[in-house]
Amino acid sequence: MLPFRSLAWTGHSLRLLDQRRLPHVTEYVECTTVAEVAAAIAAMTVRGAPAIGVAAAYGVVLAAQAVTDFDSLPAVLQTAAASLKAARPTAVNLAWAVDRLLQVSGPDLATWQARLLAAAHRLYQEDAEINYQIGCQAQAVIPNEATVIHHCNTGALATVDYGTALGAIRVAAEQGKKLMVYLDETRPRLQGASLSAYELLAYGIPFRVMVDGASGHLMRTQKVDLCIVGCDRVAANGDVANKIGTYNLALAAKAHNVPFYVACPLSSLDLTTPHGEAIPIEERDSREITHIGDRPIAPLGTPVYNPAFDVTPAAYVTAFITEKGLVYPPYGETLPRLREMLS
Amino acid sequence: MLPFRSLAWTGHSLRLLDQRRLPHVTEYVECTTVAEVAAAIAAMTVRGAPAIGVAAAYGVVLAAQAVTDFDSLPAVLQTAAASLKAARPTAVNLAWAVDRLLQVSGPDLATWQARLLAAAHRLYQEDAEINYQIGCQAQAVIPNEATVIHHCNTGALATVDYGTALGAIRVAAEQGKKLMVYLDETRPRLQGASLSAYELLAYGIPFRVMVDGASGHLMRTQKVDLCIVGCDRVAANGDVANKIGTYNLALAAKAHNVPFYVACPLSSLDLTTPHGEAIPIEERDSREITHIGDRPIAPLGTPVYNPAFDVTPAAYVTAFITEKGLVYPPYGETLPRLREMLS
Numbered sequence: 001m002l003p004f005r006s007l008a009w010t011g012h013s014l015r016l017l018d019q020r021r022l023p024h025v026t027e028y029v030e031c032t033t034v035a036e037v038a039a040a041i042a043a044m045t046v047r048g049a050p051a052i053g054v055a056a057a058y059g060v061v062l063a064a065q066a067v068t069d070f071d072s073l074p075a076v077l078q079t080a081a082a083s084l085k086a087a088r089p090t091a092v093n094l095a096w097a098v099d100r101l102l103q104v105s106g107p108d109l110a111t112w113q114a115r116l117l118a119a120a121h122r123l124y125q126e127d128a129e130i131n132y133q134i135g136c137q138a139q140a141v142i143p144n145e146a147t148v149i150h151h152c153n154t155g156a157l158a159t160v161d162y163g164t165a166l167g168a169i170r171v172a173a174e175q176g177k178k179l180m181v182y183l184d185e186t187r188p189r190l191q192g193a194s195l196s197a198y199e200l201l202a203y204g205i206p207f208r209v210m211v212d213g214a215s216g217h218l219m220r221t222q223k224v225d226l227c228i229v230g231c232d233r234v235a236a237n238g239d240v241a242n243k244i245g246t247y248n249l250a251l252a253a254k255a256h257n258v259p260f261y262v263a264c265p266l267s268s269l270d271l272t273t274p275h276g277e278a279i280p281i282e283e284r285d286s287r288e289i290t291h292i293g294d295r296p297i298a299p300l301g302t303p304v305y306n307p308a309f310d311v312t313p314a315a316y317v318t319a320f321i322t323e324k325g326l327v328y329p330p331y332g333e334t335l336p337r338l339r340e341m342l343s
Numbered sequence: 344m345l346p347f348r349s350l351a352w353t354g355h356s357l358r359l360l361d362q363r364r365l366p367h368v369t370e371y372v373e374c375t376t377v378a379e380v381a382a383a384i385a386a387m388t389v390r391g392a393p394a395i396g397v398a399a400a401y402g403v404v405l406a407a408q409a410v411t412d413f414d415s416l417p418a419v420l421q422t423a424a425a426s427l428k429a430a431r432p433t434a435v436n437l438a439w440a441v442d443r444l445l446q447v448s449g450p451d452l453a454t455w456q457a458r459l460l461a462a463a464h465r466l467y468q469e470d471a472e473i474n475y476q477i478g479c480q481a482q483a484v485i486p487n488e489a490t491v492i493h494h495c496n497t498g499a500l501a502t503v504d505y506g507t508a509l510g511a512i513r514v515a516a517e518q519g520k521k522l523m524v525y526l527d528e529t530r531p532r533l534q535g536a537s538l539s540a541y542e543l544l545a546y547g548i549p550f551r552v553m554v555d556g557a558s559g560h561l562m563r564t565q566k567v568d569l570c571i572v573g574c575d576r577v578a579a580n581g582d583v584a585n586k587i588g589t590y591n592l593a594l595a596a597k598a599h600n601v602p603f604y605v606a607c608p609l610s611s612l613d614l615t616t617p618h619g620e621a622i623p624i625e626e627r628d629s630r631e632i633t634h635i636g637d638r639p640i641a642p643l644g645t646p647v648y649n650p651a652f653d654v655t656p657a658a659y660v661t662a663f664i665t666e667k668g669l670v671y672p673p674y675g676e677t678l679p680r681l682r683e684m685l686s
Contacts (some may be wrong), residue, residue, distance in 0.1 A: 023642040182648060185632065185641075187530060187554040193632065193641040201642055208648040209632055209641055211530035212556040213588020217624075217653035220590065245556020247563065251594045281560075289528065289536065289552055292635040298528075298536040298552055299366040299544055305525060305551040310560035 003202055006051045006157050007058075009121070012065075014058040016046045019157060023198035034063035034080045041087035041094070044189070048158020049232045050127050050265060053093030056084040057120040060101040064116045070109040077102060089280045090241055090309050092233040092270045097123055124160050130265045131162035133323035135171030138228070138263055140326060141319070142172045142179075146225040149215055149253075151184040152243040153195035154230030154263070164230040164263040166196060168321065173205045181207040182218060186245060188288040188306065212245045216252040227253045228261045228321075234269045238314030238331025239276030244307055250316035259318040266322050266342065269335055276311035284308045346545055349394045349500050350401075352464070357401040359389045362500060366541040377406035377423045384430035384437070387532070391501020392575045393470050393608060396436030399427040400463040403444040407459045413452040420445060432623045433584055433652050435576040435613040440466055467503050473608045474505035476666035478514030481571070481606055483669060484662070485515045485522075489568040492558055492596075494527040495586040496538035497573030497606070507573040507606040509539060511664065516548045524550040525561060529588060531631040531649065555588045559595035570596045571604045571664075577612045581657030581674025582619030587650055593659035602661040609665050609685065612678055619654035627651045 004026055008015045014031045020043070021027050029045060031037045037059030040046050046055045063080030067073045081098045088094055104119045106112030142148070148169060155166030162170060169181055181200060186192035193209045200207045210218065218224060227249055233241040240246070240262050253260040273279055286304035290296060298304075320327040320335070324342065327334050347369055351358045357374045363386070364370050372388060374380045380402030383389050389398045406423030410416045424441045431437055447462045449455030485491070491512060498509030505513060512524055524543060529535035536552045543550045553561065561567060570592055576584040583589070583605050596603040616622055629647035633639060641647075663670040663678070667685065670677050 024639065184556075185530065187528065187556060190640050193645070197645045198642050201644065206646075208646045210648040211587060211632060212554070213527075213530060213591045214648065214650060214653070216590040216594055217587060217650055218648070220654070220656075244554060244560060247559040248556045248591050248595055251559055251598050252591055255594050255597075289554060292640065293638060295636060295638060296367065297533050297635065298540050301544065302536070302540045303549075303551045305553040305557065305561065307557060307560055310557070311563070313563075 002156060004157070006160065007046060007055055009058055009124070014055060014062065016040055016055065017157070018045050019047055019195065020045060023194045032062065033066065034059045034083065037062060038083045038087045041084065048153065049091035049093040049230070049268065050131065050159040052088060052091055053097035053267070054124050054127055054160055056094050057097045057101050057123045059084050060098060061116050061120045064113045067109065073109060073112060088282065090232050090282050093267055096267050127160040128162065130323040131159050131164060131167045134164050134263050134265065134321055135162050135167040137323065137325055138168030138321045139172060139175060141226060141259065141261060142168065142177060143225055145178045146172070147180045147182070147223060149182045149184065149218070149224055149227040149249065150196060151192065151229045151246050151249050152186045153191035155196060155199040157195050157199060158230065164265070165228040166199060168228055168263050169205065170203055173203060179205055181205060183207055183209045184212045184215065184245060184249065185209050186243060187212055212248065215249050216255070219252055219256040219258055224258050226259045226261060228263055231262050231264045231268055232309060233273065233279055234262070234264060234320065234335065235273040235275045235279060236271045236332065236336060237275045238317060238329065238335060240312045240317060241276065241279045241281070241309050242312065244310050247310040247312045250312045254316055260316055261319055261321050262317050263321040266324065266339065269339055271336055271339055276313060279311060282308040345499060347500070349503065350389060350398050352401055352467070357398060357405065359383055359398065360500070361388050362390055362538065363388060366537045375405065376409065377402045377426065380405060381426045381430045384427065391496065392434035392436040392573070392611065393474065393502040395431060395434055396440035396610070397467050397470055397503055399437050400440045400444050400466045402427050403441060404459050404463045407456045410452065416452060416455060431625065433575050433625050436610055439610050470503040471505065473666040474502050474507060474510045477507050477606050477608065477664055478505050478510040480666065480668055481511030481664045482515060482518060484569060484602065484604060484664070485511065485520060486568055488521045489515070490523045490525070490566060492525045492527065492561070492567055492570040492592065493539060494535065494572045494589050494592050495529045496534035498539060498542040500538050500542060501573065507608070508571040509542060511571060511606050512548065513546055516546060522548055524548060526550055526552045527555045527558060527588060527592065528552050529586060530555055555591065558592050559598070562595055562599040562601055567601050569602045569604060571606055574605050574607045574611055575652060576616065576622055577605070577607060577663065577678065578616040578618045578622060579614045579675065579679060580618045581660060581672065581678060583655045583660060584619065584622045584624070584652050585655065587653050590653040590655045593655045597659055603659055604662055604664050605660050606664040609667065609682065612682055614679055614682060619656060622654060625651040
């Protein structure tokens with residue numbers, strides 16, 4: 001039993017683990033309105049593309065539950081959906097989850113509200129199952145004694161449970177595989193040093209945290225079996241948007257012939273985005289770089305370049321690890337075909 | 344006139360700018376014994392390979408000045424040299440500067456002491472001149488309107504004045520070139536975000552600080568004219584030891600056909616080191632990664648991998664920028680020949 005849970009429906013509100021206070025404080029916040037959910041997503045109280053998607057679904061539920069008259073519900077849902085989608089522009093799961101709830105309807109207000117809640121619960125349940133499946137599928141490429149590099153946080157904190165890349169590592173450990181996991185600390189928000197370290201300590205999996213700039217040196221001087229990362233969006237051609245620093249890791253992996261895997265649910269695949277150039281890259285507040293908490297680390301007035309994500313071209317991805325199995329190049333053919341088979 | 348000075352001889356002691364307190368506090372510490380100098384080098388009160396070398400030379404002077412009897416001087420100098428060299432194992436300038444002082448001798452104690460001081464002063468003066476020359480030589484490869492990526496701190500704070508890679512940027516600005524400098528923040532010690540930002544603000548040169556993991560994304564999405572870094576040691580074959588993260592930057596530069604220059608004095612060239620594998624790589628305290636100042640950023644008990652330097656293979660270096668001019672491949676031939684011409 002995990003000592004934490006990224007998000008949960010309380011019966012009347014959405015309870016979120018406040019990830020900005022981790023790893024030192026395990027504290028939850030309660031959202032009772034869609035505005036609170038959107039604000040929590042924007043502020044990264046909840047983070048990780050899959051967790052954001054499920055949180056946004058419950059945000060739609062909260063918006064619907066505040067409505068008392070049937071006729072106004074459609075407009076309220078549209079407004080809620082727009083505000084939630086605007087909270088973080090890069091992850092596709094958010095828009096995908098919200099759109100799934102917009103497809104729900106009902107003959108009367110109470111039924112419609114109940115169906116929305118049921119749809120959000122289904123997303124929650126599916127996310128846990130899909131992530132566990134991703135972890136199982138990944139075992140095909142994780143050897144029994146493996147040295148693995150991981151970027152950002154992609155675990156149970158970023159999802160409903162298990163997670164994508166870190167979930168694959170957790171399933172490997174549960175199956176008795178011996179692992180050494182190198183965690184990129186993942187500047188600027190240090191999700192690796194704080195969140196992924198918090199998870200791996202909880203699971204008892206051996207790991208070391210390193211600065212993001214050390215991955216090339218590690219691969220040049222020691223045997224690394226694979227890199228595994230999650231993603232925020234996969235374009236139709238296989239280009240991957242993920243946390244800033246992913247592309248530098250992929251470049252280092254390529255130079256050392258280390259396989260580079262992207263673990264993600266098929267919901268991360270956005271066939272309407274032809275390639276990486278079409279993915280909007282969020283730029284975040286310069287304080288993420290100039291400060292650690294309240295402590296300034298740069299001189300006053302330091303200008304900053306702070307893209308939150310980067311795009312790793314498809315050519316750097318050895319395979320995608322999805323809940324339905326591994327997907328290999330040419331992604332321009334294999335990814336659409338896979339999505340077609342499932343729809 | 345600069346508002347700071349990395350190191351200066353006061354007449355009876357070595358005054359060091361305490362770089363651990365930068366960028367917020369400009370404060371100096373005074374070393375009156377060789378032990379204090381060695382401790383300041385190990386603690387990174389003074390940092391940057393050239394500044395360390397000059398500081399160590401004055402450390403030898405302080406050791407000699409504490410001696411009152413001629414016969415004991417040689418042994419004292421040997422002990423002082425060993426303790427200084429042990430303070431930081433990677434940079435070659437340190438051993439080189441100390442060895443240069445060990446070649447000094449005199450017919451009596453006072454003369455010997457005076458010659459040691461004069462030799463240290465010469466190193467100080469030479470460092471300032473050599474660095475300015477490096478900056479001038481670099482202008483051949485810095486276009487008039489240039490976007491430049493720089494790693495760590497290699498400026499006046501890391502040397503007696505000007506510095507190597509950052510000195511090249513400063514000379515370019517002094518010559519009226521329009522620059523935009525992207526500074527890798529350079530985890531774990533953030534020399535880019537703190538020290539290089541402090542310098543570029545002082546010089547009025549436009550810049551932005553970014554996380555180390557953003558360089559690939561920057562090069563993939565914007566025109567970058569060159570990367571320029573300093574170094575701690577160059578092996579005979581052209582392999583370069585420099586601050587961790589340099590190699591990842593070089594990998595990204597190579598992938599985007601962005602020239603990657605290493606600016607360094609010829610004293611960084613160590614012909615007794617055949618290649619990068621022979622360079623000892625210092626591993627530093629895990630607190631550099633788990634804490635920012637006193638603030639923990641990782642959970643208690645987080646294990647760490649913290650190499651302070653990495654090795655960039657010669658194949659990734661477009662050219663070395665030295666005080667005598669640019670050096671191009673094949674480095675296994677050009678570097679030894681250059682050194683030969685000068686000795």
